[in-house]
Amino acid sequence: MAVTDQPVSFLQRRTVGERHVPRGPSTRAVRARVHMAMAVFALVYMAIGGRLIMLGMSEESKSASYISAQDSVAASRPDLLDRNGQILATDIKTASLFAEPRKILDVDEALEGIASVLPELGTDAVRRRLASNAGFIWLKRELTPRQRQQIHDLGIPGIGFLEENSRFYPGGPTAGHIVGSVNVDNQGISGMELAVDRAWLGDLRELGFASDRSMEPVQLSVDLRVQHVVRDELVKALERYRAIAGVGIILDAETGEVVAMSSLPDFDPNDRAQALEKDRMNRASGGVFEMGSVFKGFTVAMALDSGKVTMNDSFDATRPLRVGGRTISDFHGKGRILSIPEIFNYSSNIGTAKMMLAAGVDTQKEFLERLGLTSRLKTDLPEVATPLLPPKWNELAAITISFGHGISVTPLQTAVATAALMNGGRLIPPTFMPRSREEADKLAKQVVSPQTSEIMRYLFRLNVLSGSGRRAEVPGYMVGGKTGTAEKIENGRYVSNKRRNSFLSAFPMDKPRYVVLxxxxxxxxxxxxxxxxxxxxxxxxxxxxxxxxAPMLGVLPKFGDKTETVSISY
Structure with missing residues (x-):
């Protein structure tokens, strides 16, 4: 092999006698590849995120009705308390059954399982609802703990429970007409439950501030102990006298507070269906009736307050009174001239009518208007009826009204007007909420003179000592009152063998604090x-x-002093 002396280039020197090694990629190429990989990963993550968003929106759409239902039933209510702090109404947690039809795998199997616990749901209508494409449906509200556990143990897909607030009334029917009730969505539908909604809770709920939050309790003027006594004695009376209904009211004559109010037959607010039965209506404030001879107290007060009749006057009740083709007579007539106390004590229709005529028809009408007996009573309780007045307030109507016929008012209205005759002549609007005497004084309206009030206290006490109200006497408490027996009307005519009896009273009569009807x-x-x-x-x-x-209300008895202290001047 020949050897040349020519110079060898750098490239030639590198390859001569060596193995060839290829060069790696440039930095630019590496960066390009990294960017490409990052872009691919970003696209993958974006695709996953977009899918999750779509799924979330889809799930939100499916359960929108569920969320809406959850919000609507979660609203809480404040406890209702009596004047001593005893619970009248409170919220408890309960479970309600719902279904999500889109998640039910076997409709027939689901229906069969539900019906095994709740037979009333095993219907074709429920099957059609379960087979629908709805996202959420209610099946049954307010399950018992046992029902919830039994359905839960079945493990049916698409069936679930929603915890919601439910109202519970520890006292049952004791104060049912006062407390009222709520619907299945925990919204007030009657009584003070409805009053609270109308006052502020309804607005709070609409603004979304009433959902599952604790609230300050609402205290009422009712004394649960006294309420129990009134109801208990009414229950006994209905049984003893075989009456079809009864009303009992205790009103604070100095503040207008309703301390107790019972109307029988009543209802248990824990069982809302009872409230729909017509015989269980609130007769105390929601019914109007002819009150009979208890109205004679208003006639006597009207005649005396007008100045046209004095306690020294007397009226001839020897013969029946003929007016407008009707004969006005006395139940137990004395057949002689009667003084004012005798007219009241003997409950003389003739004497009362002549007192009214001496004062005048217009005076009577104006006086009853002044006492609030001709217009709808204004108070916290929603169930308040409007009085029924005669279509023509002529002389005949005025005469019958004077002894409690021809005009229909609520028992509560009657008690409120009587409180004005007992407390010095001040008409105070009734309330089911606590009220101080100072607050009552600001609302009070003078409707009769203090002197007239003194006379009425004297007459009320006299009637219990020696008149028709003798059986109302309670040793030590100086009870006063007036009896009333009103024949009922059937088919436009008075029926002599059906009556509505009343006793309108106050105690203690030296300084009346409470009115009892x-x-x-x-x-x-x-x-x-x-x-x-x-x-x-x-x-x-x-x-x-x-x-x-009386002992519950702090009224002390007075024994040993035989001297009556009811003041009277005329």
């Missing part, structure tokens, strides 16, 4: 051979109530 509808004689007048039934029921509640 008891009404019995169609009471029967307690035993054969005696009558069924108010003096024989509503008066002793009133006595039993006062005897039990």
């Amino acid at each position: 008891v009404v019995l509808d169609e009471p029967k004689p307690e035993r054969e051979g005696i009558g069924a007048t108010a003096g024989l039934n509503t008066a002793p029921v009133t006595s039993a109530i006062i005897r039990r509640v």
Whole structure:
């Protein structure tokens, strides 16, 4: 092999006698590849994120009705308390059954399982709902713990439970008409439950501030102990006198607070279906009735307050009074001239009518308007009826109204007007909320003179000492009152064998603090051979109530002093 002396280039020197090694990629190429990989990963993550968003939106759409339902039933309510802090109404947690039809795998199997626990749901209508394409449907609200556990143990796909607030009333029917009730969505539909909604809770709920949050309790003026006594004595009276209904009211004459109010038959607010039965209506404030002879107290007060009649006057009750083709007579007529106390004590229709005529028809109408007996009562409770007035307030109507016929008012209205006759002449609007005397003074309206009020206290006390209200006496408590027996109307005519009896009272009569009204509808004689007048039934029921509640209300008895302290000047 020949050897040349020519110079060898750098490239030639590198390859001569060596193995060839290829060069690696440039930095630019490496960067390009990295960027490409990052872009691919970004696209993958974007695709995954987009899919998750789509799934989330789809799930939100499917469960929108569920969320809406959850929000609507989660609203809580404040506890309702009596004046001593005893719970009248409170929220408890309960479970409601729902279904998501789109998630149900076997409709027939699901329906069969649900119906094994809740037979009322095993219908074709429920099957059609389960087979629908709905995202959410209610099946049953307010399950018992046992029902929830039994359905839960079935493990049916697409069936679930929603925890929601439910109202519970520890006292049951004791104060049912006052407390009221709520619907399945925990919204007030009657009584003070509805009043609270109308006052502020409804607005709070609409703004979304009432969802599952604790609230300050709402205190009422009712005393649960006194309420129990009134209801208990009414229950006994309905049984003893075989009456079809009864009303009992205790009103604070100085503040207008309703301390107790019962209407029988009543209802248990824990069982809402009972409230729909017509016989269980609130007769105390939601019903209007002819109150009978208890109205004579208003007529006497009207005549005296007008100045046209004085306590020194007397009226001839020897013969029946003929007006407009009707004859006005007395139940137990004395057949002689009667003084004002005698007219009241003997409950003379003739004497009362003549007192009204002496004062005048217009005076009577204006006086009853002043006492609030001709217009709808204004108070917290929603269930308040409007009085029924005569279509034409002429002389005949005025005469019958003077002794409690021809005008229908609520028992609560009657008690409120009577409180004005007892407390010095001040009409105070009633309330079911606590109210101080200072607050009551600001609301009070003078409707009769203090002197007239003194006379009415004297007459009320006299009636219990020596008149038809003797069976209402309670030793130590100076009870005063007036009986009332009103014949009921059927087919436009008064029926003599069906009556509504009342006893309207106050105590203690030296300074009346509480007004008590008891009404019995169609009471029967307690035993054969005696009558069924108010003096024989509503008066002793009133006595039993006062005897039990007076110590609870802090009214001290007075014994040993035989001197009456009811002041009167005329």
